[in-house]
Amino acid sequence: MSGHEQGHAAERPRARSHLIRGGALLAAVAGISSLHFVTDPSRIVLHEVYNYLCYVPIIFGAYWYGAWGGVAAAAITSAAFIPHIRGMWIHNEAYSASLYAQVVVFHVLGLTVGLLVGAQRRLTARYRDAATSLERANRELRDSREHLRRADRLSALGEIAAGLAHEIQNPLAGVKGALEIIASRVKQGTPEAEFAGIGGRELARLEGLVGEFLTYARPHDPALRPADIHEIVERVAALLRAEAERKAVTLVFERPAGLSPLSLDAEQITQVIFNVVLNGIQATGAGGRVRIRESVEPGWGVVDVIDEGPGIRPEHALRIFDPFFTTKPRGTGLGLAISQRIVIAHRGTIEALPGSPTGSVFRIRLPLPDSVAGAS
Numbered sequence: 001m002s003g004h005e006q007g008h009a010a011e012r013p014r015a016r017s018h019l020i021r022g023g024a025l026l027a028a029v030a031g032i033s034s035l036h037f038v039t040d041p042s043r044i045v046l047h048e049v050y051n052y053l054c055y056v057p058i059i060f061g062a063y064w065y066g067a068w069g070g071v072a073a074a075a076i077t078s079a080a081f082i083p084h085i086r087g088m089w090i091h092n093e094a095y096s097a098s099l100y101a102q103v104v105v106f107h108v109l110g111l112t113v114g115l116l117v118g119a120q121r122r123l124t125a126r127y128r129d130a131a132t133s134l135e136r137a138n139r140e141l142r143d144s145r146e147h148l149r150r151a152d153r154l155s156a157l158g159e160i161a162a163g164l165a166h167e168i169q170n171p172l173a174g175v176k177g178a179l180e181i182i183a184s185r186v187k188q189g190t191p192e193a194e195f196a197g198i199g200g201r202e203l204a205r206l207e208g209l210v211g212e213f214l215t216y217a218r219p220h221d222p223a224l225r226p227a228d229i230h231e232i233v234e235r236v237a238a239l240l241r242a243e244a245e246r247k248a249v250t251l252v253f254e255r256p257a258g259l260s261p262l263s264l265d266a267e268q269i270t271q272v273i274f275n276v277v278l279n280g281i282q283a284t285g286a287g288g289r290v291r292i293r294e295s296v297e298p299g300w301g302v303v304d305v306i307d308e309g310p311g312i313r314p315e316h317a318l319r320i321f322d323p324f325f326t327t328k329p330r331g332t333g334l335g336l337a338i339s340q341r342i343v344i345a346h347r348g349t350i351e352a353l354p355g356s357p358t359g360s361v362f363r364i365r366l367p368l369p370d371s372v373a374g375a376s
């Protein structure tokens, strides 16, 4: 259903309720007037009761449609009431006068009730707005508490990791040297050579891990220089081409023209995009695609990495940027934590959104050069 049709569908019940209310008001006025006309003038008490009943449609008119509704209902009621005064009470001057006074009261009442109802409604709307903005403020507070909690943990963890990684690096270098000497002395093709090879590979992995630790724990400030995000995406694609082919995943680029150079640390942002695209490839099944879309929003250069994986489980959503959170057997859980640190140091944002219809979208926003100047 289009937005236009939806608008019409919402109008229909409202129009029907106006029709019902209008009909009820007219029926009430017509009913009371007929009672006046069919009741003998000698039954004055009954006529008094009908006079008071006339206030009912006026009050409802004012309640439903405000001051204008009240006055309109009073006018309609009067239009039915005045012929009755002239027809039945023309010879009783005092009583006629009191009935005319009642016609004036109809209008005053309709107007007053309508104005009061209007004021009350405005007050209610103000309270409702206040409640909504309070709710929003509350939500923002909760979010920022969550950020603080994470930042706190990050800094404590950063110190431990930095110290530990540093201490590990030296013995690691020693072991690596020793292993190289052993490897150079054993004969190729022997089991010893094979073990030395395994040792070497595992050591390299450990070195990589320690390196990542240090990047995470001791982030250096980004060295901002004008750089083309487009070239960075190309570089990442070249680095990950083999991985994508191995998993039979196609990398697709979408880039509308006009994304001007951003002010960034190309090496760090390469690492961010690399991590996110690699996650996308890992999540996507064979035959699927990972799309990398560059775009511009007011104040931001945006890179979306869109995968066709299973998406992020709701219970993981709050944790994927936490250091060491991983669901992969050989993952370190540092990829997104490092990426988020780098992006924040660039005064940008990174967020995970649900993909459509499946998968996930990682949206990286980096400030356009003007807004960096404006922010500092």
Ligand SMILES: Nc1ncnc2c1ncn2[C@@H]1O[C@H](COP(=O)(O)OP(=O)(O)OP(=O)(O)O)[C@@H](O)[C@H]1O
Pocket (backbone or CB within 6 Å): 275, 279, 280, 283, 307, 309, 310, 311, 312, 316, 320, 321, 325, 326, 327, 328, 330, 331, 332, 333, 334, 335, 336, 337, 360
């Ligand atoms: N595109 C994605 N689709 C689904 N889940 C994802 C995606 N990207 C990240 N995740 C989830 O977030 C977790 C953390 O990701 P992160 O990149 O930080 O670590 P990792 O990929 O597990 O390990 P590492 O990147 O250090 O090798 C992942 O283990 C995975 O559960």
Ligand SMILES: [Mg+2]
Pocket (backbone or CB within 6 Å): 275, 278, 279, 331, 335, 336
């Ligand atoms: Mg990863």
